[in-house]
Amino acid sequence: MGEFAAGRISRDELQLLYDRALRDTIQRFEATGSPVITDGEQTKPSFATYPIHGLETLGPGGVTIPFADGHTRQLPRLTAGPFRYRTYAAQFLDEARKHTRRPVKQAVISASALSLLYPQDGLPAYSRDKFLDDLVREAEQDIRRCLTRGASGVQIDFTEARLSVKLDPSKQLLRAFVALNNRVLERFTAAERQRIGVHTCPGGDQDSTHSADVDYADLLPGLFELKVGSFYIQLASERDRGRVLRIIKQHARPEHKIFVGVIDPIDPHIESPEQVRDRVLEAAEVIPLEQLGTTDDCGFAPFGDDTSTPRDTAFAKIRARVAGTQLAAKALGV
Ligand SMILES: [Zn+2]
Numbered sequence: 001m002g003e004f005a006a007g008r009i010s011r012d013e014l015q016l017l018y019d020r021a022l023r024d025t026i027q028r029f030e031a032t033g034s035p036v037i038t039d040g041e042q043t044k045p046s047f048a049t050y051p052i053h054g055l056e057t058l059g060p061g062g063v064t065i066p067f068a069d070g071h072t073r074q075l076p077r078l079t080a081g082p083f084r085y086r087t088y089a090a091q092f093l094d095e096a097r098k099h100t101r102r103p104v105k106q107a108v109i110s111a112s113a114l115s116l117l118y119p120q121d122g123l124p125a126y127s128r129d130k131f132l133d134d135l136v137r138e139a140e141q142d143i144r145r146c147l148t149r150g151a152s153g154v155q156i157d158f159t160e161a162r163l164s165v166k167l168d169p170s171k172q173l174l175r176a177f178v179a180l181n182n183r184v185l186e187r188f189t190a191a192e193r194q195r196i197g198v199h200t201c202p203g204g205d206q207d208s209t210h211s212a213d214v215d216y217a218d219l220l221p222g223l224f225e226l227k228v229g230s231f232y233i234q235l236a237s238e239r240d241r242g243r244v245l246r247i248i249k250q251h252a253r254p255e256h257k258i259f260v261g262v263i264d265p266i267d268p269h270i271e272s273p274e275q276v277r278d279r280v281l282e283a284a285e286v287i288p289l290e291q292l293g294t295t296d297d298c299g300f301a302p303f304g305d306d307t308s309t310p311r312d313t314a315f316a317k318i319r320a321r322v323a324g325t326q327l328a329a330k331a332l333g334v
Pocket residue numbers: 159199200201202203204297298299
């Protein structure tokens with residue numbers, strides 16, 4: 001991606017490399033035994049900006065996100081309306097499904113993350129309300145196309161949820177984010193929403209986080225207001241997992257599926273299956289078994305500008321998740 005951006009390889013050459021990376025990812029993902037796989041986001045410029053990559057109505061100088069290790073990420077800023085996605089996530093799903101018969105989960109970015117593109121001081125002839133109407137419609141399309149085109153589930157990446165509590169301890173920003181995402185979710189039927197989930201984490205970029213210091217007790221009550229069927233919750237890297245599990249239990253409803261994170265993608269150490277098994281058993285003491293699933297705490301940040309996690313490490317960790325979950329299922333007699 002870097003070579004292409006620098007003009008040193010052609011679009012065709014990039015496409016060949018994309019195809020090779022996608023095939024390799026899917027083969028290796030299938031080999032882990034994971035019952036649901038993804039495309040590993042191999043061709044996304046980033047988890048957040050794929051819909052707007054190449055959009056002409058963007059300029060520099062948007063919202064800056066500081067990480068614990070001192071590095072920052074800066075979003076672009078919208079310069080004019082009307083706001084339209086350039087790429088919908090179903091494009092990645094279609095490519096992945098050419099290469100596998102396994103169920104494929106598709107990640108999409110939240111409407112709330114993209115709402116940060118609108119400049120603080122407004123835009124002439126394109127109001128914030130009009131922007132949000134356009135954004136809600138586009139975010140709905142992004143999800144709906146994935147459902148229609150056969151995703152086993154659609155996961156909304158909502159990493160800014162935890163960050164929002166850090167930026168605004170009054171939680172008004174979190175409530176606004178949840179309300180905006182619910183405007184999108186309300187456009188789906190209850191049956192469709194059962195196939196939609198949300199992912200929360202403290203960020204995971206260049207092996208650093210942006211909001212791990214925010215207490216889950218301040219986030220989870222608001223998060224569970226989202227009208228989704230599944231919650232994919234970073235947990236492995238939490239200091240007091242038992243406490244977080246009890247907060248989850250307190251706020252989850254019986255129709256919710258809770259996928260607890262059992263793998264920490266930021267930790268270079270590869271978890272053993274036994275370690276994963278014990279994390280699942282710990283969760284099973286609190287969360288009813290029929291609601292419980294496992295996941296990785298976060299993605300492995302497989303983007304062109306973050307080479308912090310080698311592919312072999314990522315797949316070894318996923319193998320440990322699958323093997324450890326199987327050990328736990330056996331121990332629990334399910
Ligand atoms: Zn994440």
